Amino acid sequence: MNSQVTARFLKVKAVPAALLTAVICISVTTGLCWLSLQVSKENLKRRLQETVYQHHASLQNELEHEESRLESFVSLYYISPNFNRYAFHSFAKVENQPWLVAKLFSKRVRPDEFNRFEQAVKIDTSVDTQGYPDFSITDKVAHQDALVALYMEPRQELRDALGLNLEKWFPSGSKRMRESAQPLSFMLNNQHPILKGNNIVISIPVYNTSLPLTNQAQRKTAFQGAFSTVISIDKLIHHLFDSANLKMNSVTLSGTGIDDEKIQITLPSGTRTDTTNKPYIEQFNFQLPLSVPGKKWSVNYEIQTYDGLAETNILWLITLIGTLFTTFATGFIYLTVRTGKIAHRLAYDMTSALQISEESLLETQRLAKMGSFQLSPSHQLSAQTGNLHDLFYLDPEIRIDYLLQLLLHMDAEDALKFTQVISTALTTVLHTHQVVRIESETPGWLNLIVDSSETPTGFTLRVIAMDVTDKYQSEQKIKQLAYQDALTGLANRTSLRHATERALRHSHIYHSKLAVFFLDLDRFKFINDSVGHDIGDQVLIEIAHRLKNSVKEVDFVARLGGDEFVILVEHLPKDNDVNAIADRILALICAPMNIGKHTYYLTTSIGIAIASDGAPDVDELMKQADMAMYQSKEKGKNKYTIFSIDIAQALEQRTNLELEMRVAMKEKRFLPYFQPQFDVRTHQMIGVETLLRWRHEKRGMIAAKDFIAVAEESGLIIDIGNQILVEVCQLIPTWNLPEKFVVGVNVSSLQFFQAGFVDFVIKSITDAGIPPSRIEIEVTETMIMQDINIAKICLEQLHAFGVGVSIDDFGTGYASLTYLREFPVQRIKIDQRFVKGHTKNHKDMAIVKAISTLGHDFGMEVIAEGVETELQLISLENIGCDLYQGWLRSTALPAQAIQSLLPPIEPDRPTNHNDSNAAPALSVAIG
Known part of the structure; x- marks a missing residue:
């Protein structure tokens, strides 16, 4: 009986024990499940917060980087004396940054400059070889300045915007920017007619720095244009956050538009995933400040996620263990111990996962060269992430506890400024940044982003450190290239x-x-x-x-x-x-x-x-x-x-002379004068050499020797020589020329080697309707030697057309006989320096005889220049020269005087200009 009582007692005790064990196990199981969910949720939220903060800092840094690039353009504009389209496109780099919609330089143009400005752009071939022949300023506003979209990148995608008057589309923003001399930032949504899409626009004005800029009126006058960057906020945020594997519902950017009106842009995320059948759905909202030039906006990130435990067997494992505890009540001790081990293992696994996550975050920050920490009012550091030791060049063995440890490694002036920023941030809401120099054998630069927010207990301050050494050195290199x-x-x-x-x-x-x-x-x-x-x-x-x-x-x-x-x-x-x-x-x-x-x-x-x-x-x-x-x-x-002052006066005289010559060209004050040429034996006039004269309104008639050097140096000799050649060709039909009468044209080297010279001579002769043999081109030895091949081709073409060729001032140049043998030369002229002294100096006499003999042996006529005495003429006749010219018989005469020396044209017998047996050519010399 006792055994039965004992058995019944034991049976009664076992049920409550089993029930108690089951209740305990179920309670423990439920508690563990709830605890695991809470721990997982908190860890998830913290990881999400760290990830969002980190990528938001990258967003802020990218906007600041774009602002810095824009400031580099402004610096280039001010230091470059000839900032043009080529300089702009050389620095604009858009193709590697898909979120950049455009880089733009818009120029202020006044109404009275519209036509001249459009013509200048049309012929601008610095980037596109064809220029912009269809360019015009669109959307002009009558009697108002235009802010013209002039340089832009990418060119092809934005070619329709070239010439757009931005003053019409952004009048109030343009006015605010140019009068304040401050950068302008504003948002544009899809509703704007010019820039489609959700965009952030940053613009910086440029001014004529030689003018005062102290007040609005002065800045309005000195305003010259603006550099702008257009950033697609959709693409930029997606680019920065796609790699984060965040399941974002939306991103809402709250800011201001062109007229400071409130604008909210909601960007649907492309990273949303299907959460159907996903238990434990959670939503998180993170609202963070975003600083742009002159403004402080905010970004709200709405992120949807689910508890990671829902996709694992941890909950089921805990439930299974709890069931086993209940089922095997007899092994309560074992199960209790087992339960403790399982709980310990769960905690260990969760701790390991958290540690792995933190190490991954630290590795990400290390690769990105970033770090962060929180700062207390007593300047103590906490919640450190990233590798601050590497960023601040600190010994890895040293523990970082206070801000002073970091300040000691900064440049002294930068450290003082940063301390002032921290003091301000600990007493007011602030979001700012400062670039500081870190002292070392190879110094670096950090961008320290300071963000403070107000809490019930005071101000929470967090500092994010980003290594910007490469960027800083690149900017310094740009400045170095500029100098x-x-x-x-x-x-x-x-x-x-x-x-x-x-x-x-x-x-x-x-x-x-x-x-x-x-x-x-x-x-x-x-x-x-x-x-x-x-x-x-x-x-x-x-x-x-x-x-x-x-x-x-x-x-x-x-x-x-x-x-x-x-x-x-x-x-x-x-x-x-x-x-x-x-x-x-x-x-x-x-x-x-x-x-x-x-x-x-x-x-x-x-x-x-x-x-x-x-x-x-x-x-x-x-x-x-x-x-x-x-x-x-x-x-x-x-x-x-x-x-010396004499040099300045001579240059001033030369400059004034050139200006006067340009006016004389327009007024046709350059005239042909003619030096008659005579036969040595018959003394009959059989040709003339044309000389250049300038009929000056104050100084009278000026000989070529007084201005020919300036004409050649300035290039005016080309137009003057061409004008004289045309006039001479048109004079010849008005004269009754004997059969053997030649006009020699003494051309300059600039005129001779100009492209199209031969065609111009042929056209001038053809338009005048005279035989080509009437004209003879006079060249010098020195001129031929400048480019023997081209000279030979040109002279052969003229000779083939029928124009004569003579060599002027023979014996004063290189004295090469090659071109006498190979070039189509009909006459050589002995320079007056040899003629003048040949009756007194046996050396000059030998030179005159040698040139005469050489010319005749080559089948050429020989002309002596500068004959002034009868003795010289008799000597030249004895030597055997064919022709002579000089003051002995006549000075240079105007066209009317030459005409009076020629027989009058018979009225009943028109001149036959196409006669193949017409007289020889009239010699034109510009000298």
Whole structure:
């Protein structure tokens, strides 16, 4: 019975024990499931928050980077003396950044400049070889300035926007930007008629910095245009967040439009996944500030996710274990221990997963060269992520606890400014950034983003550190390129100007002197044309090296471009030092130059200008040195000239003379005069040489020798020579010329080697309706030798048409007999220098006899120039010359006087201009 009672007792006790075990196990199981879900949810939220913060920081950094790129364009605009379409497109890089809709430079154009501006753009071939023949300013507003979309990248996609007047579409924004001189940021949604899509536009104005900018009216006057960047916010956010594997419902950007109106843009995410049959759906919202130039917007990220436990067997495992606990009540101790191990393992697994997630985040930040930390009011650091040791160049063994440890590794001035920013951020809501220099053997630069927000207990401050060393160094390289010559490494024109202005200030303060040496290499073009630009570049590099060695280390050497160099010498003790420096430069340049297998010899022409007590200014000083250099060129090159007032006056006279000549061209004041030519035996006039005269309104008739050098240097000789040739061809039909009468046209080398010269001569003769044999082209030996091949082709073409050819001033040039044998020459003219002295000097007599004999042996006629005495004429007749001209018989005469010396035209017998047996040609000489 006792055994039965015991058994019943035991049976009664076992049920409550089993029930108690089941309740406990089920409670533990349920609690573990709930705890796991909560821990998972909190960890998930924290990881999502870290990921969103990190990618949002990348979004902020990219916008700041775009602003920085835009500022680089503005810097380039101000430092570049000739900012143009080619410079803009060389710096614009859009193709590798898909979120960039456009980079744009828009130029302010006044109404009275519209036509001239449109014509200039149409012929702009700096980027597109065909120019823009259909260009016009669209959407013009009457009597108002236009802000014209001028340079843009990408060009092809935006070609329809070229010429668009942005002033019409963004009037209030344009007004606010140009009057405030501050960057302008605004959002555009899909409803805007010009820019489709959801875009952020950042614009920075540029001004004429030589004008005052202190008030709105002055800034409005000095405003020249704006650089703008258009960013597709859809593409930028998707580009930054797609790699994060976030399941975002939407991204909402809250900001302002062009008129500061409130705008909200909701961007549906392309990363949303199907959550059907996904239990434990969770939604998170993160609202973060976004700073753009002049504005502070916000971005709300709505992220939908599900608990990671729902896709694992952890919950089922816990349930199964709980069931086993209940089923095997007899193994309560075992199950309890087992339960403890399982719980321990679960906690261990979750801790390991969290650690792996944190390590992954740290690795991501390490690769991105980022780090972050929170900062307390006492400047203690917490919640550190990333590798702050590497970013701040700290010893990995040192523990970072306080902000001071980081400040000690910053540049002192940057550290002071950053401390002030932190002090402000701990007392007010702030989102800003500062680039600081980290001191080391190889210094780096960090962009420190400071974000503070207000909480019930005070202000929470977080700092994100991003390594921007590469970006900073790239910007410095751009600035270096702006101030340094890329080929030689010397300073460029901009840098030289700054150095000269600084030296002039010192000269004014210390009452000292300085000198500017302006160098232009002689015959450098010949090296480029003969052996190529690669060798030419090596020559320039060697010249730069020699120039740096020719002066002191403190002196400034610059290359202006091409083969022009400038040396600035400060604190000049004596004027004689200038001569010593110039002699040293000439000697170094003249030294043989071994490049490759060849040796080259160069010389240089130097112009020197000296400033004293800070005067003259930099522009006038450079102008004086340039004028002195041209004097060295005219004196035969490989020389130096110190500027003086006489040089300036001579140049001014030359400039005024050129201006007067251009006016005379328009007013047709250049006239043909004619020097008669006579037969030595019969003394009959059988031809004329045309000479050039200028009928000046104040100075009267001017001979060619007084202005021909300026005409050739300025290139006006081409138009003058062509005009005279046409007039002579049209005069010939009005004269009754004997059968053997020749007109010689003495052309300049510029006119002769101009493309289309032969066609122009043929057309002039044909239009006048005269036989080609009436005209004879006079060339000089020196002119032929400039390009023998082209000269031969041109003269043969003229000869084939029937035009005669003569060589003027024979014996004064290269005296090569090759062209006498190979060229189609009918006459040679003995220069008057030999004729004038041949009756007194046996050497001149020998030269005249030799030329006469040589001409006759070649079957040519020989003409003697400058015959002034009967004795000279008798001697020439004895020698055997055929023709002569000179003051003995006649000076140069106008066309009417020549006509009076010829027989009158018989009225009943018209002149037959097509007669094949017409008289020989009339000689036209421009000289």
